[in-house]
Amino acid sequence: MAEAATARRSRITPEREAELYTAVLELLREVGYDALTMDAVAARTRSSKATLYRQWGGKPELVAKAVRHNKPGGSLAEIDTGSLRGDLHALTLRSDDCQMEQNSALMRGLAMAVHENPDLLKSFKEHLIGPELAEFRRVLDRAVDRGEVRADNPATEFMMHMMIGAFAARTLLDEQPPTQCFLLSYIDAVVLPALCAPITT
Template identity: 55%
Template sequence: MGPAEKTAEKKSAAAPRRSRLTPEREGELYAAVLDELREVGYDALTMDAVAARSRCSKATLYRQWQGKPRLVASAIRHVKPFDLSGLDTGSLAGDLYELADRFCHSRKDVELAQAIGVALHRNEDLAEAMHETIVRPELERMDEILDRARARGEIAPDCPAADFLPHMVIGAVFARSMVEQREADPDYLKRYLDNVVLPVLVRS
């Protein structure tokens, strides 16, 4: 064996092997992360604790997720706190009603995301990981809802209120709990869509 082959062999032996987790194993690991998160909160959660709880090596956790922010964001994304994939009812009103239903049906998981709200303001890496894995994909799907509404002529191409659709919908959910101390149920959100969101989108 020549020098080049020996060098290549040494590099191959030294290179870490990236383990492939099965979907079942990955689901178990995410469940352990979320259980730990519920019990101790984001700040007190450690990779050591997750490794022990999930019976997974810490090296594997870092190799797959690079650190706590991405691991937590991926675990929350796994339970799909707010998933708009495949949403297309054929009308703007229908799409927004379906959006409201999906949001309300996932309240338990949304509350899990809310539980790390304080940490999001203090931890830039966590905020970026959450935005990349959870927020950005759903914002893009909201844009698709609006693009289809424009193509159908339901809203103006330059509708100024369209940029604020996520703010209006998400803001209503959190505002009701603060103002009325009540959960934003489907009936409330549909009344809000009929009286606030749809009128401002269609008339803008």
């Protein structure tokens, strides 16, 4: 049964899958999560609802995977510049300022929906948050192995909080979208000192 289910879910080509994800993100930006329906996705992409449900199970998984697909190509764990600063800068430079502004607006629109819809939160944790945390952990583990970061530094548990916080707070506090320049400066001024500074007792 598992093999049959996998075969059914793999009929969509990568190109077609990318088209579907693009359409989902367009609809999210137009109407928001609550008003987005599988009927609308089917109509926009000229797909059948049966195909969408067979491939993704429902709206929460489809939206979470669309957001994940929208992230810059490649895995964070594949970035290995030889230093933590280089890795975090390389991660930031994968998105240009226009992409950051679009992604910031999209995530602001989804923030409330994630916390009001348990199924969406579950899908986000499974398909977006969990994988991101695992990749950041591998980057940090390499920094620990190189001696840049102490293994017992408590700031390592808050690295994702710092990165996401800067991305979200830029618009809230400064009324400006996040940019490469802003995030690179934030990494150098806040994230790296917290992670790489010696701990005093």
